[in-house]
Amino acid sequence: MPITERIVPQGTILDVVGDLTYANRAVFKAAVEKVKQSGCRHLMVNLEQVRFVDSAGLGLLVLVSQSFKLVQAQVSLLKPQSYVREIMSLSNIPKMIPIYETEEDAFTARAA
Amino acid sequence: MMHSSPMTHIEEASSLSPEFETPARTILLIEDEPVTRASMGGRLTRLGYRVLEAENGLVGLDVARRVRPDLLIVDWMMPEMDGPTFCEAVRRDPLLKSSQILLMTAHDTPAQIAEGLARGADDFLSKAASKQEIIARVQAGLRTSRLVRELETAGAQLASSMRLLQVKQVEMEADLQSAATFVHSLLPPQGNPVRGIAMAWEYQPSLLLGGDLFGVMAIDANNLGLYILDASGHGVAAALRSAAVMTFLRADNILQLFGSYDPAQVLFEANRRFPLSAEGEYFTLWVGHLHLPTGSLSYASAGHSGTLLSSAESPSRWLTHASFPLGFDPSAQYTGERVSLKPADRLFLLSDGIYEVSSPTGDVWGRARFQAVVDAGKRTSLSATIASCYSAARDWQQAQHFPDDAAVVGIELIGRLEETCHG
Numbered sequence: 001m002p003i004t005e006r007i008v009p010q011g012t013i014l015d016v017v018g019d020l021t022y023a024n025r026a027v028f029k030a031a032v033e034k035v036k037q038s039g040c041r042h043l044m045v046n047l048e049q050v051r052f053v054d055s056a057g058l059g060l061l062v063l064v065s066q067s068f069k070l071v072q073a074q075v076s077l078l079k080p081q082s083y084v085r086e087i088m089s090l091s092n093i094p095k096m097i098p099i100y101e102t103e104e105d106a107f108t109a110r111a112a
Numbered sequence: 113m114m115h116s117s118p119m120t121h122i123e124e125a126s127s128l129s130p131e132f133e134t135p136a137r138t139i140l141l142i143e144d145e146p147v148t149r150a151s152m153g154g155r156l157t158r159l160g161y162r163v164l165e166a167e168n169g170l171v172g173l174d175v176a177r178r179v180r181p182d183l184l185i186v187d188w189m190m191p192e193m194d195g196p197t198f199c200e201a202v203r204r205d206p207l208l209k210s211s212q213i214l215l216m217t218a219h220d221t222p223a224q225i226a227e228g229l230a231r232g233a234d235d236f237l238s239k240a241a242s243k244q245e246i247i248a249r250v251q252a253g254l255r256t257s258r259l260v261r262e263l264e265t266a267g268a269q270l271a272s273s274m275r276l277l278q279v280k281q282v283e284m285e286a287d288l289q290s291a292a293t294f295v296h297s298l299l300p301p302q303g304n305p306v307r308g309i310a311m312a313w314e315y316q317p318s319l320l321l322g323g324d325l326f327g328v329m330a331i332d333a334n335n336l337g338l339y340i341l342d343a344s345g346h347g348v349a350a351a352l353r354s355a356a357v358m359t360f361l362r363a364d365n366i367l368q369l370f371g372s373y374d375p376a377q378v379l380f381e382a383n384r385r386f387p388l389s390a391e392g393e394y395f396t397l398w399v400g401h402l403h404l405p406t407g408s409l410s411y412a413s414a415g416h417s418g419t420l421l422s423s424a425e426s427p428s429r430w431l432t433h434a435s436f437p438l439g440f441d442p443s444a445q446y447t448g449e450r451v452s453l454k455p456a457d458r459l460f461l462l463s464d465g466i467y468e469v470s471s472p473t474g475d476v477w478g479r480a481r482f483q484a485v486v487d488a489g490k491r492t493s494l495s496a497t498i499a500s501c502y503s504a505a506r507d508w509q510q511a512q513h514f515p516d517d518a519a520v521v522g523i524e525l526i527g528r529l530e531e532t533c534h535g
Binding site: 058 | 342343344345346388391392393394396415416417418432434435436437440441464468470474475476478516
């Protein structure tokens with residue numbers, strides 16, 4: 001599961017490619033921890049290239065979101081595909097982690 | 113002289129041990145010609161090596177097997193067994209095959225060197241070699257010998273560790289099998305949990321021990337409690353956590369806590385008791401309560417993908433709604449919903465592992481395809497419909513083994529409700 005880190009003025013974007021699942025959780029955790037250690041205030045996880053998120057992947061996203069909130073930072077999700085969005089909706093994830101269709105929307109919402 | 117007699121006598125090392133070669137390493141010198149043997153043996157002894165001597169290859173093999181020297185120096189031309197034949201015998205011998213052999217020759221022509229190497233020698237030593245060359249070649253041979261011995265020791269230790277691990281593995285698998293048998297015993301027996309209800313299920317844990325569990329329990333003659341629990345992750349940790357939730361969900365426990373089997377209340381309490389773990393592990397849970405005399409099913413979901421209601425007269429539909437899984441939000445409220453079931457209606461409780469399987473190209477089978485298989489199986493038996501679901505999922509992923517726990521429980525209302533419950 002390749003993860004690319006992009007630093008933008010409004011925070012850090014992680015472009016995730018592949019499935020976010022139990023098998024890949026260590027790679028994702030390591031990438032997020034690196035961003036967190038850098039003092040990032042707004043982590044945006046770009047799911048545009050993610051076809052599938054299993055229950056372990058969802059748990060990881062919630063855990064990451066909670067850990068960022070503890071240090072007054074925020075996690076946002078970008079552009080989930082329809083199947084991933086359906087899974088997230090069933091678990092009420094959008095009520096816990098903001099989901100945006102564009103990077104600009106995420107920047108604006110954070111700034112507001 | 114120490115190195116000259118008797119032929120198989122083990123000589124003591126002299127006090128002139130060469131640098132980096134302490135304690136004295138043992139060299140077996142096999143040479144039929146007494147003068148050459150005495151000369152070379154003396155040189156080696158003076159260099160600090162412990163020297164053993166043998167007059168031909170046959171005697172040399174015997175000594176080598178008993179002592180396992182660090183280095184063998186063997187003359188090419190000898191009676192009884194010559195040097196190359198000795199090399200071949202050493203390479204065939206399981207005890208000696210990794211020995212380092214220096215083959216001594218008077219005429220080290222390229223053809224002779226090639227033959228010697230081909231027949232098992234590691235290096236050559238000219239009988240006319242200078243003291244410096246002898247030291248260099250002997251030390252090189254001993255260095256290799258030491259590395260080979262270290263490798264052999266490490267290999268033996270590794271083999272010993274492997275045997276120990278295999279024993280532990282067998283013990284652990286026996287423990288896991290025992291735990292799996294226990295968890296399996298917690299699952300409801302196939303057949304009729306109460307009069308008027310038929311049930312069939314299939315469960316394929318991704319590992320020996322699964323984390324997804326389900327229950328169908330007769331609360332009393334008129335009420336049926338049912339749930340399906342989906343643990344994030346799998347394996348022993350997930351199974352242990354699931355077993356704890358399963359204990360909580362037992363009908364007698366819930367009745368003792370609340371006085372009734374109210375799905376929303378069950379989820380509220382479960383959410384309080386089972387928070388998100390430090391590793392991000394949690395449960396989704398669907399709980400139902402079926403009142404048999406009326407066919408009224410009340411249910412609530414905690415982030416679960418839902419139970420499928422398959423009705424003979426209308427399209428199937430999912431009984432679920434968006435909600436937090438257990439532990440996501442400690443203050444989460446869960447709402448119950450109600451639906452009326454009719455005779456011949458079927459409920460399919462399932463874990464996401466049955467439909468979250470990917471084709472070789474990465475496409476997920478999905479809930480809709482699962483639903484289509486159930487719809488197509490309305491006229492077949494419950495167990496046949498469930499078998500079709502597994503078969504279709506396996507065909508999709510083109511593999512027998514499921515990457516996640518996969519459970520499907522089918523429940524069917526048989527006969528007229530009032531009659532089945534009261535008559």
